[in-house]
Amino acid sequence: MSNEHHARTMLPIPDRPATGLTTYDAKDPETNFPPIEPLLPPKGAPNVLVILLDDVGFGASSAFGGPCQTPTAERLAAGGLRFNRFHTTALCAPTRQALLTGRNHHSVAMGSITETATSAPGQSSVRPNTKAPLPMTLKLNGYSTAQFGKCHEVPVWQTSPMGPFDAWPSGGGGFETFYGFIGGENNQYEPALYDGTTPVEPPATAEEGYHLTEDLTDRAVGWIRQQKALMPDRPFFVYYAPGATHAPHHVAKEWVDKYRGKFSHGWDVQREQTLARQKELGVVPADTELTPRHDVITAWDEMPDELKPVLERQMEVYAGFLEHTDNQVGRLVDALEDLEILDDTIVYYIIGDNGASAEGTMNGAFNEMANFNGMAALETAEFMLSKMDEFGSPTSYNHYSVGWAWAMNSPFQWTKQVASHWGGTRNGTIVHWPNGIEEAGGLRSQFTHVIDVAPTILEAAGLPEPAMVNGVQQAPIEGTSMLYAFNDQAADERHDLQYFEMFGNRGIYHRGWSAVTKHKTPWVMVGGEMPAFDADVWELYDGAGGDFSQARNLATEQPERLAQLQRLWLIEAVRYNVLPLDDRSAERVNPDLAGRPTLIQGDRQLFFPGMGRLSESSVVSIKNKSFSVTAEVEVPEAGARGVIIAQGGRFGGWAVYVTEDSHLKFVYNVLGIHEFSAVATEPLPAGKHQVRMELAYDGGGLAKGGDVSLYHDGTQVGHGRVEATQPMIFSADETTDIGYESGTSVTPDYDLHTSRFTGKLHWVQLDTGADDNDHFIDPEERLRVAMARQ
Structure with missing residues (x-):
């Protein structure tokens, strides 16, 4: 290990005073001090652009066989690698904190979203200072850092304009620049924006053509151009997390109308079409089976005929929204190409922070807050029909049906929040880095997880994992670098053990096998009896044996293996602060019952x-x-x-x-x-x-x-x-x-x-x-x- 490499394990890197003769007069010929050198990462460290979309299922993007056109994703995949076994946590804030720290979500206290934080160590939403975020490590090693978009990692009692700002991106998060919003979602036409920690108003109105994703892209492009104009030798780390395509699904009508009539066949047929396309692209194995529809998801043919035009429109809006988002990503990629730095930039395009969202009820919603308040019945079929042309517009706060979310996760079971099954946790991911990836258009099927992104970037940059940050000894990063697979399609996977848990939905992956149990249905937000955790029925799937989609449950055939994996889940749960399991709803919304502070x-x-x-x-x-x-x-x-x-x-x-x-x-x-x-x-x-x-x-x-x-x-x-x-x-x-x-x-x-x-x-x-x-x-x-x- 070089002295420089060793020095970088302690951040900030300690200053080392110059030694030698000190003269009395600066004009003395013996006066000699080394020139001031700005802190830079090791030579050859690449730029990094991490793109994280929101609420996009594995089967939504055309790059992974879905019906929503994403030409930018396809372009990056053609010049880079698709990872078809990349996983998230099944929910937004946990995935984001795991991504930014390289640690499991309970390990960084983000067992669920910040709004349901409790005083339990794995659920408090307060990131331990022993687990510094990646952007802080990169900044202290000489990277320029910026975030544009969604930040859902700030504890709710710290979200006022008075902070404290320890958990804000430009406060203690390690980003020198932040432009975006704090929270889980935002109105795309009239967002509540922050520039750093200062509240600001959007630069234009919806009537003037404003859209949040476009604004974020403008800011990101402008920042990158300025950074390279002023600091061409300094690499950057940009985190672009637009908040799209989280509800509300907001996009201009011209994007929606591209898809008019393309979803009249309904969600059951859509899943069949998607799987066929996935096999054709090779992003799933040829023998992949389509998992069955669960009884709590209504068949398309059984939905009320009078509602079907509205349901079609919901999906048309979503597809237009995703294509529009990908178009904005394209503008960002074009800017890198125009600056001639695309080849030396690692681009992570993570298409979704979890599976597609089923929080819109079976009927979908014109205003998703209706379901969050247990008042979905107010949105009658007659009301929805009267609003059909307004879906996606500034007068809507819309969401699509559970059925469409399920279809967008094809070929897997379940949806966002269901961490047990791949429908909640598997997200198509693309890595593009011509200077570091020899094969263009390749496919990688090693098991990978969002906690693997941080160690990958550190290894690519030639930076050590820090042992000390700001005077605090650091706990080890829990992810595994993916760099080993970039140029070796046949490499044995190194991340071969991973637990999953969200609201009692839980699973374990180990060397090809997965044991899973679903506990809670995402769209049942009010009422509903929760079974005892020990009453949950576990399933067993053999991914190594060719069951890519978790379609063949082997629990009855191999009870001993299932028991071994259940025990392994429990060991991992203890190791990473998953326990106690918590499936409460109303109690977690109430700060007094949850045990979190209130402002x-x-x-x-x-x-x-x-x-x-x-x-x-x-x-x-x-x-x-x-x-x-x-x-x-x-x-x-x-x-x-x-x-x-x-x-x-x-x-x-x-x-x-x-x-x-x-x-x-x-x-x-x-x-x-x-x-x-x-x-x-x-x-x-x-x-x-x-x-x-x-x-x-x-x-x-x-x-x-x-x-x-x-x-x-x-x-x-x-x-x-x-x-x-x-x-x-x-x-x-x-x-x-x-x-x-x-x-x-x-x-x-x-x-x-x-x-x-x-x-x-x-x-x-x-x-x-x-x-x-x-x-x-x-x-x-x-x-x-x-x-x-x-």
């Missing part, structure tokens, strides 16, 4: 004007209870208008605001389907006033309605009725804003540009579960509230 405590919250981009976890919950909003405002003689406080947006939320004619108004928007309002009978007078809205919740269960009262200075000026409320969540991306509204608007009464309050807003107070018979907050009470926060 806000108690039943009262005080806001000031200009505060915004507050995620739902950053605001006291008003769901399923009475609540009030009180604000002190100053109204000019000409009157005022605009938002006092708004939470959520077009697809669900509420707002207290002043109308164009200076009337206080409250609107509660249920999933973009029903809107309930109350408006004051008289305008708000000029001067300083206290305005108040009270909702008296009916009680008796979740999602009930309530009576609304409006007040000026403690005097009632209006009333109304909310017939239903959202019990679980307003949005995955919309926020709470004070004195304005970002993102989409709760009501069409105002928009992003007219939402800002034109009077003077002093403060806003949100109270839950408490009655105030005075309907007024006096100065002494305000003082007590303020002092209680000290």
Whole structure:
């Protein structure tokens, strides 16, 4: 091991002062200091571009036999390698943390998504500082680093604009540049964006042609060009994770219309067509069998005829969305080619962070939040038909049917979240690196996993795995470099043991064999009895014996082998903090029951004007209870208008605001389907006033309605009725804003540009579960509230 190689095991690399004669006068001929040399990786270290798409199944992309055209993926595959046994964790945040650290997802505390984190070591969502991320290692070795797109690895109590930013990409994540969004999904037309840790608004509107994926690509291309213009000798690490094709499936109509009528045969036939194409391409063995449809997935022929046009449109939108995304990846690849650096860039094109998503119910969804709130029944066939032409547009927050997700995972069983079966965890992956891969257009079938990406990049760059980062001793990387297979198709696979687990769905792979058990169905989000873990039925599959798709269950024929693999799963589960298994739903959403911190405590919250981009976890919950909003405002003689406080947006939320004619108004928007309002009978007078809205919740269960009262200075000026409320969540991306509204608007009464309050807003107070018979907050009470926060 060279001295330089050894020195790089401790990061930052310790400075070594120059030795030799120190002169008194710099003009002395004996004065001699070595020139300052910038830190660079070892000579020959390549650029790295990691592309991670979202919610794309193995059988979706045309590069792996699917119906969605992905010419960029095909182009990269023709010049590089397809890996047809590459695996993820079955869910987004765990896959991303595993990718960026080279460790198993429970090992880095990301057993599920951040929103369901618990205090268990494998589930806390807090990455141990003993497992530094790859971009940090690369940055401390002289790489330029940048991320564009989705970051779903920040603990929910750290997602407000105040941080702390340890887990943010440009905070403690090792990326010098970040442009994208924090969370699981985002509106492609009106996203909540961050530039570093600063909230920013999109540079254009949907009406002006804005689309998030295009914006992210513009930023990535611009950054790469500038980096190479200013630092041509310094390699870069770019992580491009656009958030597409996660729901909502948003794309312009011209991309959707390319696929009009191409899915009228339905999902059962689509799976047959996909498998035939996969065999023709050679991305699956010729003897691969199509796995059967499970009873909980409805056959296409059994779906209601009146719904089928909507179901077809859902898949047309998705296909257009994926092709559009691949087109944007193409722009990125073209930029590398134009700069003449494509040959010396390792491009990882990972087509999906898990299997295709079955979170849209059997009928699909115009607004996916309906199912997340247990209110999918509101989206009737009649309603869906009335919205059919809006799917994919800015007025939709759509998802496709479970049936299409299942088909997009062909030829495998199950979908995203089901970590037991390959339908949830196998994702087509392409590696392109002409300077390091001799064979163009090759296929690699060694078992690989997302934790293998980090050690591959380190080996390709000639960098050692760090033993110390920022003064903290590091735990070993758990992945296996894939470099050995790049130029040896017949090489024995080196990653021959891997556990899987997500929400109790679990499996183990060992030397060709897999033992698996499904525990929980992804689209059953509310209700449903969970079986005991020991009651789950395990299956056994022989991949080494030719069962590529897990089609032939050998559990009854080989019970001893099954028992051995079950025991091996348990050993790995203990080793990587998988235990205790946790299949809870509502309990994990509740921070108190889950044992994770919350940013806000108690039943009262005080806001000031200009505060915004507050995620739902950053605001006291008003769901399923009475609540009030009180604000002190100053109204000019000409009157005022605009938002006092708004939470959520077009697809669900509420707002207290002043109308164009200076009337206080409250609107509660249920999933973009029903809107309930109350408006004051008289305008708000000029001067300083206290305005108040009270909702008296009916009680008796979740999602009930309530009576609304409006007040000026403690005097009632209006009333109304909310017939239903959202019990679980307003949005995955919309926020709470004070004195304005970002993102989409709760009501069409105002928009992003007219939402800002034109009077003077002093403060806003949100109270839950408490009655105030005075309907007024006096100065002494305000003082007590303020002092209680000290």
